Amino acid sequence: MTGAVALYRKDHQLNAxxxxxxxxxxxxLDAIRPQLEAVRDDVETVKDDEQDAFDNMPESLQEGERGQRCQDAVDHLESAYSGLDDLVSSLDDVLTTLEDAEA
Structure with a gap:
């Protein structure tokens, strides 16, 4: 076996x-994706419940401190949901890139 062939075989084995x-x-990473999606969906559910609670408050409470805290919570939960959704999208991009690297 020539040196070039031996080097090719060794490189091929390392590549494999x-x-x-x-x-x-x-x-x-693919195994983590469903967990991230579940957490993202849970955050959305809590956000929607908090928004419903705010929407069902009398207007006088909505305009008070309690309503403000409720609305702040909705805003923070929306931000958390958005961040998690971005994370899932980024993970999808990483998975695609790794699939390309594997080919």
Missing amino acids: ARRKQIAAIREA
Whole structure:
């Protein structure tokens, strides 16, 4: 076996090992995705419940401190939902990139 062929085989073996590592990383990240989606959906549910509570308050309470705290909570939950949604989208991008690297 010539030196070039031996080097090619060694590089090919290393490349196969790296591809397996990439696949393992991708699978680990893919396993996290449903959990992130579930948390994002839970945040949305709580936000919607808080918004409903605010909407069902008498106007006098909506304009008071209690209403302000409720509206602040809705705003913060909306921000948390948006961040989680961005995280899921970013994770999808990472998974696609890893699939490309694995090919």
